[in-house]
Amino acid sequence: MQNRAERSYDAATGSDRSILYGASGFTLHNAHLQTADRINNTYNIHGDSKVIEVNEALRLLGNPKGCAWDPARACLDGTRVVHIEAITSWATSLEAEPTTSGARILLVPGPAGSGKSALAHTICKELSRSGHLVCSVFFDHTGPQPTAEDFTVVLVQGLCTVDDPVKKAIVELIIKNKTLASAPASRQIEDLVLPIVANLPSTRTFVVGIDALDEQRNPSMLKLLRDYVPRLPSTFRFVLTTRPDPLVMQYLENRPHIISFLHPLVGESSKADVKTFIVDRLSMTDYQTAISAKLLKAFIVKSEGLFLWAETVLNHIDNTYGHAEELADIIDGASSDWTKTETAAGKLEKLYEHILSKLRWNNDRFVEKYNIVIGALVTLQEPLSRRGLAELYSPDGITEDDVHGICMLLRTLLKDYSKDDPTRPIHLLHLSVQEYLVQRAPQPFRIDCEVHHKSLSRLCLLAIQRELTPAKVPILGYSDGDWVWDVTKKNRKIPVLLRASLTEPLWYSIHHVNAHWRSLREEAGKEHTTLLREIIVENPRPILEAAASTRSKVDMISLQHKVWPHGPPSLALARRMAKIYVSLGRCLYGANRAAEALPLLQGAVSQYTPYKDDNLDTTAELQLAASLTWLGLCLCYLDCPDDALPHVEKAVTICRQLSLTHANEARVALAYSLETKGHVLDKLKRYDKAYDIDVEVLDLYRQLVVAHPEKFQHRLGLALRNLAWSLDACKKHEEAVVVTQEEVELRRKMMERDTQISGAGLVMSLESQARYLINAKRKPEAVECSQEAVEIWRRLVHDNPEKFNSGLADSLYNMASDLYSCDRVADAIPFSCEAIKIRHQLVANNPSTFEPDLANSLYNHAMYTRMAGRITEVVGYGQDAVEIRHRLVHDDPEKFNAGLADSLHNMASDLDECGRVADAIPYSCEAIQIRRKLVANDPSAFEPDLANYLNNHAIYLEGLGRTEEALECRRERDDIQSRLPAQS
């Protein structure tokens, strides 16, 4: 029996040993082998002639191509893990959904190049191994493309492998009617598949994999999937990957037997998979080390999670000259090799063109809406939802349906477009799509961005005009009022406007109107400039307030220039604008946003330029002086005292002039402009001059306070503080103490009179006093002042920790330092500890602001514990300070290098002290290295310390027996010392 069976096998399968001879495209290699065993039994039952008939019948079915999964095209291990798991468990689960009775399709739509085929090959591979796959078909096959009939043939062939009764039933049907073997697909389902489904076991699922359905242009395949699949039993599972082509989606979406797969294949969630892929590919190259971590990160970000782009870039740089440089150029959009090469950007663009070419370019309505909607999508500065886009375009008659219609047709070139959620932002698939459409696509696909910038700049202005009103945005008007010219009034607070509190088009318009205007090459038309004039010139307050509140940047001045052809504004309008600019400038300055305040204050001053030779009235002159003063102050804050000085001097001149004729009105303005001049001179280190000014200011405020104590006492306090500061800077420390004492007393009285005053003013004057007392060598008194300051801060923190915690930490830090300078190091430690604790909390919320303070605290604390003899604790604090300062130096070496060098130097010394001299060496080396750099820029400031560092380093080296090196260090030290003046 055995021999006979074997002989029969040879005869039946022919020389290629395939059971399903003539069906070589069939996908189930494992199933072939399994079926071969079973065929032995069949032959025993039917005899040789029957076997030949069976094979003849099966041969009639043919040999479709493009139906085999390919392990070389499968996903890289470790990618698409979630997708594979979700799909295979759905496909193999026997659980039937209660809502449908027949077979179901899992529809996995994904945009172009997102890795659908890779996923399809992987799924088929996995399910073939587990014995669930019946057949597969890949419509993107490079040879002759499979047809619907090819699909039904492989389905029938696959069913033949399930078991012998099924095969027998199928064969009998073919033998009975041979035309069925080449019948249309629907008939094959009807007459070959459906009749045998009752014979199929119900203990497993039968999975069919279909990929690239969108490449199948004949609707007969779509009809099969739509109309015949539900008639198959529920054990059938179809996994279908496709681009969301309009035709495919029209047939399949929203059918009860079709389930949409929810995991996206591009975008944020795919970046990790693309990263794995990139890293794997680079690991096989000999240039991998040339790709820095930063470049790799930029590459991954730029991929936007799109496999095809990443793969095309990798292929391109593999074959280029200067791999890393070319990659950097591609990322920066600066590689002409990339854009001009057929196999690089050209490959992607061919695909985009192929997709676009399938759309309805003869239909004028489509072309018109394509231009508007896709034109908008490629020109927008940030994505909008279809609802937002329709609202923005409502003046041009565009509806949500228009946007939706076009997006549905172009879904393949969008990133995860949501059919159901009109509020989800619409993203183009990838930047390469935008670049193609704007720069290289042929007509009629090409988009002219200039046209769309023009539309969008107009539409943004219309949205602002329509929606930026006090009725719709109630916070508007917060900067309004005459407070702006009154220096004794506090700057108004800027209320925060969150994105959710504005409509999408309004938010967008406030943020991006500028960019659209900037992108216009030609001059805008009359409609545009009229709108711009109304919003930017005639009433700029709402847009400026909204910009400040949403933290967006509106470049008013350059926008104004766009309407200058109408000539400069009248004096009345100029004054109105200047007032608005100064009010917003002050608000921004008060919110520590001086960089944003600056252009407004410059704009305010320049409003008066056309009228500089006219005789302005007193009020206008005073307002100009105030504008100049604020501008000077702002420049001074931004570390540009040289630029500030001329403005402030101009203000002082105007005020002095006016005070001759209008003493009362001009005195306050004069005091304020002089006060600002004092700040500027201090910043310029011209302390003597600043002192003279501060004396004059104090005198003016003393006069002013007589008539209006309530109004001017705070400014009088500030005048005292400024004067004390200048005195201290002029090394007149005792005098500084006296002046600051007057301020302290004034502040105490103010608090007695008005219990609403918080004590924040007093605490600052106490802290200044403590500093001047230290400088005057009156250290114990300084400690008393600091002590009082700490107590006041504690009270303030009790009421409002968020606001005052950082002040308390500073005060504790100073207190510790004062105690240390009084040789009370043990008393200093608890204060220092408390400061560190608070600063750690502050750093957790806002590292960039508070890390430098924390590093200072840790650095000092290490010093205190060292002085207290607690040497084992020291290293930990020192180490923390070094770590933070390393981070700070990374971002701003100029500012933090000296501090890092000190920290490293102390760390080395502490390690040496702990008997860890070998550990000290690298710290000491790094400290010396940084010092050398600092010395190169400023030898006189840094050479003494370098000599000191070298001295210590020599001691460490000697401790390790490295005498030669120690000698070398000492030689360099001596060399430096011989150059230094005697006292150093």
Ligand SMILES: Nc1ncnc2c1ncn2[C@@H]1O[C@H](COP(=O)(O)OP(=O)(O)OP(=O)(O)O)[C@@H](O)[C@H]1O
């Ligand atoms: N998970 C993955 N692991 C490794 N390579 C992948 C993966 N996914 C995609 N690729 C590679 O990225 C490229 C694009 O993938 P694929 O052809 O599968 O995309 P697609 O969505 O089917 O494209 P199209 O829309 O053109 O049909 C292919 O060369 C593929 O090998």
